[in-house]
Amino acid sequence: MRDHFELRDGDAAGRIGELSVPRAGVTVETPALMPVINPNIRTIPPAELESAFGAEILITNAYIIHSGEDLRERALAEGLHGMLEFDGAIVTDSGSFQLAEYGDVEVTTREILRFQHEIGADVGTPVDIPTPPDASRERTEADLERTETALADAEAVDTGEMLVNAPVQGSTYPDLREEAGRRADATDLDVFPVGAVVPLMNGYRYADMIDVVAGAKRGLGRDAPVHLFGAGHPMMFALAVAAGCDLFDSAAYAIYARDDRYLTVRGTEHLDDLDYVPCSCPVCTDHGPDELRAREDGERERLLAAHNLHVSFAEIRRIKQAIRSGNLLELVEARARGHPRMLDGYRALLDHADRLEREDPVSKGSFFALSAESARRPEVRRHHDRLGRLDVTGRVLLTRGGAPSGDDYDAVWRVVPPFGPFPRALSETYPLTATVPDRPDVAAQRAAAEGVCRVAAANPDADLVLAHEGWAESALARLPDDVAVESRSARSDPADGGE
Numbered sequence: 001m002r003d004h005f006e007l008r009d010g011d012a013a014g015r016i017g018e019l020s021v022p023r024a025g026v027t028v029e030t031p032a033l034m035p036v037i038n039p040n041i042r043t044i045p046p047a048e049l050e051s052a053f054g055a056e057i058l059i060t061n062a063y064i065i066h067s068g069e070d071l072r073e074r075a076l077a078e079g080l081h082g083m084l085e086f087d088g089a090i091v092t093d094s095g096s097f098q099l100a101e102y103g104d105v106e107v108t109t110r111e112i113l114r115f116q117h118e119i120g121a122d123v124g125t126p127v128d129i130p131t132p133p134d135a136s137r138e139r140t141e142a143d144l145e146r147t148e149t150a151l152a153d154a155e156a157v158d159t160g161e162m163l164v165n166a167p168v169q170g171s172t173y174p175d176l177r178e179e180a181g182r183r184a185d186a187t188d189l190d191v192f193p194v195g196a197v198v199p200l201m202n203g204y205r206y207a208d209m210i211d212v213v214a215g216a217k218r219g220l221g222r223d224a225p226v227h228l229f230g231a232g233h234p235m236m237f238a239l240a241v242a243a244g245c246d247l248f249d250s251a252a253y254a255i256y257a258r259d260d261r262y263l264t265v266r267g268t269e270h271l272d273d274l275d276y277v278p279c280s281c282p283v284c285t286d287h288g289p290d291e292l293r294a295r296e297d298g299e300r301e302r303l304l305a306a307h308n309l310h311v312s313f314a315e316i317r318r319i320k321q322a323i324r325s326g327n328l329l330e331l332v333e334a335r336a337r338g339h340p341r342m343l344d345g346y347r348a349l350l351d352h353a354d355r356l357e358r359e360d361p362v363s364k365g366s367f368f369a370l371s372a373e374s375a376r377r378p379e380v381r382r383h384h385d386r387l388g389r390l391d392v393t394g395r396v397l398l399t400r401g402g403a404p405s406g407d408d409y410d411a412v413w414r415v416v417p418p419f420g421p422f423p424r425a426l427s428e429t430y431p432l433t434a435t436v437p438d439r440p441d442v443a444a445q446r447a448a449a450e451g452v453c454r455v456a457a458a459n460p461d462a463d464l465v466l467a468h469e470g471w472a473e474s475a476l477a478r479l480p481d482d483v484a485v486e487s488r489s490a491r492s493d494p495a496d497g498g499e
């Protein structure tokens with residue numbers, strides 16, 4: 001067990017955790033957003049990040065500090081916390097990004113880690129090799145070998161109380177990400193950034209991003225804190241948290257502000273296109289779009305950066321509350337409606353429902369079926385697995401509504417899309433307390449039919465009668481032949497939903 005990371009609560013594969021950062025003497029609650037500080041450009045001073053935004057942790061680049069003589073001397077003399085005037089935890093990057101951009105850096109893992117330790121970083125990073133998406137498998141494997149050497153070098157450096165990142169690379173090969181995750185997990189290093197995903201996010205390739213994260217997570221232990229490196233857009237935080245990411249870093253707040261781009265949880269807007277500001281942060285409460293446009297460049301950039309940060313931190317808080325309330329997937333679902341590529345990301349997440357199911361709490365607040373995707377949620381899968389273990393005998397009516405009078409059944413079970421059938425005694429147990437639409441979509445009907453199949457398969461001697469309300473042929477076609485089917489007109493049963 002890693003004693004510096006404790007899980008407090010969970011929903012899907014998302015979790016609220018506590019990351020102890022001993023060198024800073026702080027405990028950071030995750031999911032956490034780390035604003036990126038460029039040591040040369042301070043759009044918003046680090047002290048203000050702490051006081052006005054509640055930032056507990058930030059990230060800066062030790063390679064940039066190491067490369068500039070003035071910065072290097074200052075950092076060595078004052079320490080990173082003194083130089084940046086920040087009391088929280090400070091993570092430092094190593095130059096891997098520069099390596100990926102420019103093909104070369106002038107430091108080794110041992111040098112840069114010793115330097116990070118000397119300047120007082122709380123979490124350091126070795127010089128791993130970020131392999132971009134869609135690289136050849138050969139190149140990816142060769143890069144991974146070099147990253148593995150970097151991790152071994154990092155383990156050999158005496159870094160005292162400083163935590164050390166163990167990046168997980170592997171391009172867009174989920175199996176290589178998994179293997180890299182397993183190897184990183186086997187080191188005695190502390191935090192696990194999933195690297196080189198920025199091009200995926202910039203290209204709106206959220207489904208590929210989820211497959212990459214899922215691969216890494218399969219290799220990493222559950223107690224591994226995972227940092228989605230370079231992920232700073234609030235629209236994808238909920239999705240990434242639901243996949244099991246704990247840490248995010250945002251350079252986006254400042255970079256986007258420089259180009260007059262305004263972040264929202266539904267995407268990015270350009271200031272020129274805004275007639276209204278859809279936000280109630282202090283910046284947007286005090287300034288309309290015209291006022292923002294009228295400001296001088298530097299001031300406008302600072303205001304937009306502040307808004308971008310406010311909206312990002314607010315989304316992190318919203319996600320934490322969703323985990324506490326047990327409705328993180330409902331939030332992911334809402335975000336998925338913001339952009340078709342986000343919907344792809346959510347669908348990709350549900351492709352990994354078996355893994356989500358293992359981590360998802362058995363009981364939560366409430367389940368809202370909101371779309372066809374809801375039928376693929378881990379709770380539905382778990383219910384189906386349970387149906388295969390329930391015994392029933394004799395003649396059994398499966399109906400959404402109440403028991404019909406005058407009919408002779410040994411038992412009457414409810415059947416609710418997308419879950420399918422269940423004994424009435426389970427009506428008050430999660431997730432069967434779900435709120436579902438009165439007009440189920442075909443995906444929910446098919447999932448419910450799958451539930452009927454599970455009951456039929458487990459109870460070959462039972463005589464099942466399904467009373468459905470206008471289910472689609474494609475759902476009914478899934479039922480075994482020995483299940484009798486009778487149709488009732490939809491939404492006409494007065495007892496419907498009254499249970």
Ligand SMILES: [Zn+2]
Nearest residue numbers: 279281284307
């Ligand atoms: Zn705002």
